[in-house]
Amino acid sequence: MNKKKIFNDPVYGFITVPSDLIFDIIEHPFFQRLRRIKQLGLTEMVYPGALHTRFHHALGAMHLMDTALSTLKSKNNEIFDNELEASLIAILLHDIGHGPFSHALETAIFKNVYHESLSLHIMHMLNKAFEGRLTLAINIFKGTYERKFFHQLVSSQLDVDRLDYLNRDSFYTGVYEGKIGADRIIKMLDIANDKLVVEEKAIYSIENFLVSRRLMYWQVYLHKTVISAENMVLRVVQRARQLLQQGVEVDTSPNLKFFLSSDLTMADFERDSSILERFVGLDDHDVWSGIKLWASHPDFILSYLANSILNRRLFKVVISSKPIEKDLLLGISELVQEHYKVAEEDVHYLMISGTISNNAYQVEGQSIDVLTKSGYVIDVAEASDLPNIRALGNKVEKYYVCYPKEVAH
Incomplete structure (x- = not known):
């Protein structure tokens, strides 16, 4: 059977499945379930085009991971074939533990079980099914693999997860202000001291990425009508839980x-x-x-x-x-x-x-590092000659109350 399949993705064009193992993982019922979970929960109540799924996003993130690793290899960073395949599997499965309506119902269906823990648990189950061939992918996903930049590509402030969901969510909602230059950012990636860095000439692309992320949060993910719809679904499921119990x-x-x-x-x-x-x-x-x-x-x-x-x-x-x-x-x-x-x-x-709350860049914690022309590695907030990035690190908190429109006050 030919397992070198191609998906036609509306955001990136053709996405190739690079190995038999990855094809078999995509074919597995655990992964196929992601076709039936929308990426943006109830956002379609505001943006009717937001009907894309976690399946779309996982494939898109895998494609960007493949592109990023090809870029790093072209800059004389040694990446072995098993590391490349494991990284693709890690990002492909990073959302495998999401339940119905993604984030919106995470606390209604469970009390203290989160999708990150379930993703890891499902990866371990798949590892058994595939006779241990996912072990390296799991270590990269957890951040325990010795070459840390692989984990940064899966989970950091500039990971391929974010690059895909901002691109994809912008495309399907039609909120084009959220579109980022993912291609340029990926082409500017490099490794320094085993850490992921971006070349200095990409600073303005990073700034655009962070501004777009902040905009998408206020305009899409935290849109007031989305907040209303998601809270109502959360409450109806909580009420069903209370009655059943x-x-x-x-x-x-x-x-x-x-x-x-x-x-x-x-x-x-x-x-x-x-x-x-x-x-x-x-x-x-x-x-x-x-x-x-x-x-x-x-x-x-x-x-x-x-x-x-x-x-x-x-x-x-x-x-x-x-x-x-x-x-x-x-x-x-x-x-x-x-x-x-x-x-x-x-x-x-x-x-x-x-x-x-919304802050596009966490100044404290894992930074986005810039490799300067003189060879130094510094935080992007220090490297930029514009004050925007530091300002984007300021957490903005807002307060809300939702109630039926029939209630006048």
Whole structure:
């Protein structure tokens, strides 16, 4: 069988599957599940074109990893074939542990199980299935491999994950201000002292990358309507969980019911392999089919939220740069209780408050390093002659409250 397949990607053109092992991983049911998980959760409620999946993103990130490693090899950095293949597998599988609706439901389906831990767990399971051929990929993913720059390409402030999702999310949302010069950035990569660096002439491309990232967060990922939609889906699933755990009958798929009926930990996954089998049977369709069923449930809160989501009657959102006054929150809470005849302990399902934050570059921690023409390695914030990059490191926090539009105040 010919396993040197080609995918036609709308962002990059043709993407080649470079090895038989990578083809077999892509063909595995664990990876095929990513076709059924949207990359941007509920963002399609605002940007109708945002229908791309984690499958798209994983392939795109693998393509950029391949391009980056080819660039590094062309600059006389020794990269062995097994390291190249392992790096491609590490980035291909970096999101394999995402559940339905990606980040939006991470805390609703589980209490303290995060997608990074599940990704690693699934990689270990795949490693068993492929007789240990993923060991190096796992070490690169974890950052335990001795050549650290491979891990930086998978996870850092300038990794191929970010380069792909900014390019791809910009393309599918039509928010072209978020488009980055990924090709130029990759062509400017090099290695110095076993660390990933960018050549000095790429400073303005890095600056554009960070500005685009900040813009995409405010305009797409943290768009106020997206915040409303994702919080409503979070609350409807939390309500289903609460009712199930109280013994109320709530129709849903068997796998989703299993996870909502119990509070599982990562230790449970490691102890019982059947739990993982249930998890990899979960995708966005389980949640959507649940929401459709819940729209006719006798519980008012569950049915109200489900109907509102299905018909895009999204909550009003108020965003403020200062903490929202307690009197205002109390007033909205009282109006919600009065209007919908809900108990005070249930108001949080219909009045949702929280914070959002955005900083495009973390000045503290793992830096983006620039290799100067004179051979020195310095932080990009120090190398740039413009104040933008340091300013982009400032964390901006905003406060929000969402509630039904029927509630006037």
